[in-house]
Amino acid sequence: xxxxxxxxxxxxxxxxxxxxxxxxxxxxxxxxxxxxxxxxxxxxxxxxxxxxxxxxxxxxxxxxxxxxxxxxxxxxxxxxxxxxxxxxxxxxxxxxxxxxxxxxxxxxxxxxxxxxxxxxxxxxxxxxxxxxxxxxxxxxxxxxxxxxxxxxxxxxxxxxxxxxxxxxxxxxxxxxxxxxxxxxxxxxxxxxxxxxxxxxxxxxxxxxxxxxxxxxxxxxxxxxxxxxxxxxxxxxxxxxxxxxxxxxxxxxxxxxxxxxxxxxxxxxxxxxxxxxxxxxxxxxxxxxxxxxxxxxxxxxxxxxxxxxxxxxxxxxxxxxxxxxxxxxxxxxxxxxxxxxxxxxxxxxxxxxxxxxxxxxxxxxxxxxxxxxxxxxxxxxxxxxxxxxxxxxxxxxxxxxxxxxxxxxxxxxxxxxxxxxxxxxxxxxxxxxxxxxxxxxxxxxxxxxxxxxxxxxxxxxxxxxxxxxxxxxxxxxxxxxxxxxxxxxxxxxxxxxxxxxxxxxxxxxxxxxxxxxxxxxxxxxxxxxxxxxxxxxxxxxxxxxxxxxxxxxx
Amino acid sequence: xxxxxxxxxxxxxxxxxxxxxxxxxxxxxxxxxxxxxxxxxxxxxxxxxxxxxxxxxxxxxxxxxxxxxxxxxxxxxxxxxxxxxxxxxxxxxxxxxxxxxxxxxxxxxxxxxxxxxxxxxxxxxxxxxxxxxxxxxxxxxxxxxxxxxxxxxxxxxxxxxxxxxxxxxxxxxxxxxxxxxxxxxxxxxxxxxxxxxxxxxxxxxxxxxxxxxxxxxxxxxxxxxxxxxxxxxxxxxxxxxxxxxxxxxxxxxxxxxxxxxxxxxxxxxxxxxxxxxxxxxxxxxxxxxxxxxxxxxx
Numbered sequence: 001x002x003x004x005x006x007x008x009x010x011x012x013x014x015x016x017x018x019x020x021x022x023x024x025x026x027x028x029x030x031x032x033x034x035x036x037x038x039x040x041x042x043x044x045x046x047x048x049x050x051x052x053x054x055x056x057x058x059x060x061x062x063x064x065x066x067x068x069x070x071x072x073x074x075x076x077x078x079x080x081x082x083x084x085x086x087x088x089x090x091x092x093x094x095x096x097x098x099x100x101x102x103x104x105x106x107x108x109x110x111x112x113x114x115x116x117x118x119x120x121x122x123x124x125x126x127x128x129x130x131x132x133x134x135x136x137x138x139x140x141x142x143x144x145x146x147x148x149x150x151x152x153x154x155x156x157x158x159x160x161x162x163x164x165x166x167x168x169x170x171x172x173x174x175x176x177x178x179x180x181x182x183x184x185x186x187x188x189x190x191x192x193x194x195x196x197x198x199x200x201x202x203x204x205x206x207x208x209x210x211x212x213x214x215x216x217x218x219x220x221x222x223x224x225x226x227x228x229x230x231x232x233x234x235x236x237x238x239x240x241x242x243x244x245x246x247x248x249x250x251x252x253x254x255x256x257x258x259x260x261x262x263x264x265x266x267x268x269x270x271x272x273x274x275x276x277x278x279x280x281x282x283x284x285x286x287x288x289x290x291x292x293x294x295x296x297x298x299x300x301x302x303x304x305x306x307x308x309x310x311x312x313x314x315x316x317x318x319x320x321x322x323x324x325x326x327x328x329x330x331x332x333x334x335x336x337x338x339x340x341x342x343x344x345x346x347x348x349x350x351x352x353x354x355x356x357x358x359x360x361x362x363x364x365x366x367x368x369x370x371x372x373x374x375x376x377x378x379x380x381x382x383x384x385x386x387x388x389x390x391x392x393x394x395x396x397x398x399x400x401x402x403x404x405x406x407x408x409x410x411x412x413x414x415x416x417x418x419x420x421x422x423x424x425x426x427x428x429x430x431x432x433x434x435x436x437x438x439x440x441x442x443x444x445x446x447x448x449x450x451x452x453x454x455x456x457x458x459x460x461x462x463x464x465x466x467x468x469x470x471x472x473x474x475x476x477x478x479x480x481x482x483x484x485x486x487x488x489x490x491x492x493x494x495x496x497x498x499x500x501x502x503x504x505x506x507x508x509x510x511x512x513x514x515x516x517x518x519x520x521x522x523x524x525x526x527x528x529x530x531x532x533x534x535x536x537x538x539x540x541x542x543x544x545x546x547x548x549x550x551x552x553x
Numbered sequence: 554x555x556x557x558x559x560x561x562x563x564x565x566x567x568x569x570x571x572x573x574x575x576x577x578x579x580x581x582x583x584x585x586x587x588x589x590x591x592x593x594x595x596x597x598x599x600x601x602x603x604x605x606x607x608x609x610x611x612x613x614x615x616x617x618x619x620x621x622x623x624x625x626x627x628x629x630x631x632x633x634x635x636x637x638x639x640x641x642x643x644x645x646x647x648x649x650x651x652x653x654x655x656x657x658x659x660x661x662x663x664x665x666x667x668x669x670x671x672x673x674x675x676x677x678x679x680x681x682x683x684x685x686x687x688x689x690x691x692x693x694x695x696x697x698x699x700x701x702x703x704x705x706x707x708x709x710x711x712x713x714x715x716x717x718x719x720x721x722x723x724x725x726x727x728x729x730x731x732x733x734x735x736x737x738x739x740x741x742x743x744x745x746x747x748x749x750x751x752x753x754x755x756x757x758x759x760x761x762x763x764x765x766x767x768x769x770x771x772x773x774x775x776x777x778x779x780x781x782x783x784x785x786x787x788x789x790x791x792x793x794x795x796x797x798x799x800x801x802x803x804x805x806x807x808x809x810x811x812x813x814x815x816x817x818x819x820x821x822x823x824x825x826x827x828x829x830x831x832x833x834x835x836x837x838x839x840x841x842x843x844x845x846x847x848x849x850x851x
Contacts, residue, residue, distance in 0.1 A: 255811045275623075275636075275815050329619040330636070398710070398792040405811040409636045412798045416617040416637070427797050429710055 041534060043237070047552040048245040049533065051545070052257040052269040055401030056217040056250045059200035061192070062183045063135050066144025068453065071182040073248065075544040076222055077118075078185025078205030081109065081128060082176055083232040084455060086540045088347065090176045091233050094123060094186060094206075104171030104495050105154075111162040115230045117188035118210040125164035129156045130189035132166065140196070147462060147472045148178045148454075171493040173500065174456035177347075181455070182544055206230060208241040208548040220248040231548060236535060242551035252401035261285060261528055267552060268536055268545070272528035274334045274406050284531035289334075290543030292523040293346035294453040295463055296338040297407075299394060299414070299518040304478035305445045307390060312371035314515035317392070318357035320364035320421040323520055326413035330406045335521040341460060341511040343522040348457040348491075348504035353512040364421045373422065382422030391424040395438055396448040398429035403449060410520065411448055439476065447476055451523045453542055457504045461488040464511055477516035484510045592836035595829060602649035612640050614647035614800045623816045633818040635809065637798070641818060645826055648800035652830070655716055655794075655801070656782035660774055662720025663781070667727025668767075674728070675735025675766075676758060686732070689725050697722035701784060705793045712801075715794040719784045723777060730773060734766040741765075772842045779834035786827050802827050 055069055062074040083093040092098075095109040115123040135145035136153045152172040157165045168175065178184065191204035201214050208231070209222040228240045249266075251257045257269040258276050262283050272280070272287060280287050301308040301317060308314050324337045338344070340353040368374075368382055373390050375383035382390040394411060396403045408427075415425040430438065438444050452459050452474075461467065462474050466485050469475035484507055491503035525543025529536050535549040602609055618638030626633040632641035674685035692700065701722035708714050738744060739762055747757050786803025788794045790810075795801035797808065802823045809819025 253811075255813065258814075273811050275812050279814065325619050329622055329638070400792075400811075405636070405808065408797060408808065412637050413617055413619065415798065416615065429792055429796055431706075431710075434709065 041553070043242050043535065043549070043551040044553060045242050045551070046244045047242075048247060049243050049268065049547060049550060049552060050247045050249065050266045051547070052249050052251045052260060052266045054250075054252055054254070054257070054271050054404075055399065057220075059196075060211060060214060060220065061187065061196075061199050061203040062185060063131070063140065063142050063145055063187065063192075064196055064200060066142060066183045071185075072544055073220060073222075074185040074203075074205070075182040075207075075539070076209045076246065076547060077203065077207040077211060077225075078182065078187060079115070079123075079207050079230050079232070080182065080185055081179045084177065084180040084540060085233065088455070088540075090180060093180075093232050094128070094230065098176075104173070104493070105168045107166045107168075107175065108159070109164045109166070111164065112230065113162045115206050116227065117191070117204050117206045118225050118227075119188050119190055119204045121188055121190050123186060123188075123206050124161050125158040126161075127189050128164050128186055129158055130192075131184065131186050132156055134192060135184060143472070143474070145178070145184045147468075147474060148174070148458075149184075151467070151471075171495060173492055173494060174458045177456045178454075181542070182539075209243075209246060212245075217250055219250065222246040222248060236537075236549040241548050242535070243547060246547055250401075252399055254400065254404050258528070261530060264530065267530045267533040268547075269528050270545070271404065271526045273404070274331045277332065277334055280528065286529040286531070288525075288527040288529060288536065288538070290525040290538045291343065291345050292453045292525060292542045293343050293349075293455050294459045294523065294542075295341060295451055295517075296343050296519045296522050297449065297451040298520055299411075300447045300450045300476045301516055301518065302442070302445055302447070302476070302478055303514075303516055304442065307371075307373070307392070308445060310371045311514065312367040313373070313390075315357070316364040316367035316371070316421065317418065317423065318515050318518050319360045319367070320418050320423065321357075321414045321518055322359040322361075322417040323410070323414055323518060324359065326410050326417070327521055330409035330413060331521070335524070337520070338522050339519050341508050341517075341519070342457060345522075346457055346459070347455065348501050350505045350508045352505075353508055356512045357515070359417075361417075361421050368422060376422065379424070380422065381419075381424035389424055390422055391426070392418070392445050393426050393428050394446045394448050395428040395430050395435060395444055397432050397435040399432050402432065402435075403429075407449065414518075440473070442478065450476055450517070453523050455542065457507075458488070458492050460484075460504070460507050460511060461492065464488075464516060479511075479514060479516045481510060481514065586840075588836050589840040592833035592840070595833045596837060599649050599653060599830065599833075602646045603653050606647045606650065610640075610643040610646040612643040614639065614644040615798055616640075623812065623819075625816070626818055632822045633816065635805075635819055636812055636816070639798075641805075641822055644800035644805060645802070645822060648802050648805060648823070648826075651712075651795060651799055651801040652782055652786065652803070652827070653778075655712060655719070655785040656778045656830075658716045659719035659781040659785060660723070660777040662717055663723035663777060664727050664770060664774055666720060666724035667731055668770075670724065670728035671731025672735060672763075674732040675739065676762070682732075685728070689728055689732075692725040693729075697726070698784065698787070701788060702791075702793070705788060710793040710796075712795050712799075715785055715788055718788065718793075719781050722784065723781065727770075727773065727777070731766065731770070734769060735762060738762050738766045769845070772838050772845065775834055775838035775841060779831035779838070782827060782834075783831050 053069060057069040057073055058065055058067060059070060060073055062070040079094050081095045083091045085091045094111055094115060096112050098107055098109045100107055111125055117123055134140050135142040136150040152168045152170055154167045154169045159165050185205055188204035192199040202211055208225055208228045210225050212221040212223045214220045223245050224241045224243060226240050231238055254271060254273040258273055260266040261269045277287055301314050303309060327335055327337050339355055339357060342349040372384050373382040377383050377389055411427055415427060418425045439447060452463055464475060464479045464484060465488055466480040469478060469480055487503050487507040491500050491507060494500040494503060525538050527545060532553050534551050534553060537546045538544060539546060616639060621634050621638040622636055624630055624634040630640050632645060635641055670685055674682045701718035704718035704721055705714050744757060744761050747761055785794060789801050789803030790807040792807060795804045797804060805823040806820060813820050
């Protein structure tokens, strides 16, 4: 049960509090790590927060599959082994300290000894070990966590009740970053011993909230964990959460979520429609955004399917798309354009590729001519010597939770731009099931809506390596380049930041040159917050909503 | 319940209408009234839009203009522009072909299926009649829109699916009407007379029963087109019909719904056109119906 395309792998310490936003008054993002609550704003305990999400969780347990909505809910009821701070540094959380062997393969974690899961069982070294061994077990179908950890995991050993030693086969410079993601929020082994299905509906963590009830595709009710004592560093407060309860509803349609917020039926909504941002202030609504690292939202080109087996055609498609102007128009200027393989803010991001494929229809036409698409049919679309038409299908998930109207506008603009140079582009709306099937069977020319959120440049291995193509099913562009594989493997193992940056620069150069994806914009945490709701925050790394210090006036 | 949802009384259920007798009686020309005239005029314009849309709109319904997105109605853009900067008036005009074609085709599918089932029940053995009638009752247990949704869910979205789905959704209603009509005609004196004269069953069916039983379908079909357009628009609105950027009216409504707070014309205009088209076909259908009744009653 996974949504590979939303691929996310959010990183970073989930619940944590960074960028706290006080929605009172004119509301502005707070200084990192600090509360913005003013002296006149005294947090109120109690109250129910209604949060509207755009799409359903296939399973509330983020270790199964591993999709964004799962990590979002996990951020509320789990803690992580480590925390990623505002400067990208890994800080203690459940692990109060750790050591790394000189060869980068052995991690020894010393855990806090006073944390319990909400089922009453202690959160100790054996529990963390059970979590790690669970996600590396292929039977768990933990595509996100397992994809990160399994290839490098060798063994683990409980040295004492609160000391765990993890040994990797080869050095993995992203291991701690991954352990800071809510995708691998630490869960109660007693909970997942009940079986995957039971744990999906009622997972148990040690976080500030616990799951009270769950009606699939409708709502989740979370209640405060009255014994909570393990907030991450920099949290605005300690002890249990202020809110008594969170009602977490699934409302795919953005305009419906917005209307509910305006009408006072919701306190916070996810992904407010961009066209309504301008009227937010008049409604005393605060818009909060936080860029997520990883790979940008994109249209993936399948290098194993005609016509994109040709590098010239792939590059022509990118030169012709005019996506920068389209993005500005479709999203009313609310999204920055990202043309590079990595989103700015991702470690080892190289800005040199940001404008690698600036709009250049003449160049696109030249490349298509060189690729043999020299003829034109009666509709003006290009043809080759065999009489084949340069047709391209762009499938997308018609669920507005996956493809909001702004995305569709963007795709339609791109379609029109591509047609100007002779591509016959059709947009194909698919049900979520059909889209997932397509992703799995690889029978597509392109896929719209692909992105991957993670706080490491290793996302390039996840998306473009031969390893990912053969074993993980995450390489949707079917790319395979031995030189790139080598660079990505070396980059992951490299402990020296300077050398690692160089390796990833070279890797980004290859990915950019090969034109395997049409990059569009960064995935962002986007929230709209009612004026009576304060202290909503997001973690620094990936911006998962954090309601630990949220209160309602 | 809206006007469009109002049940249409089948001709065979109207007590003053002897089935099969429609070819007797004198013709009498009467002033049709403003409603039917306006309906006819509107539909005539739509027919022009279907056949030669370039006579009514000079632009291209698919041309995007990122510098002219969401412009309100003006002299330059009569119905404003959409989120891609496309001219809404041009899209509405060109959308007539798509939407009306879907409406007509879906009605044809519904009528065809209805005829097959209705004729089988009306002309077949008692056993067939029983089976078909029970089958129709089962079908009636499902809301028509649900049947259509089920079909689209099973066979995927798209214009073809949409046409068949709406056709299937409407077929049970047509089938029941046709069955009743056929049974009524089958038992009329002139059919009885033909039978007594020794005409073959085939000749009786094709010369007497079918022509007279089918005549009311002109009315039903006209009324049905409007309903089919509304249904097709509803399915397109749900993202189950025409793929973007096709200027299908329901799809236009769907694409514009998130912009309603900043661009009312994206919803109001396609919505109004759908309503007007349905009203026009309904008004015309009612007029034809009254015409037939009038001829019969004189």
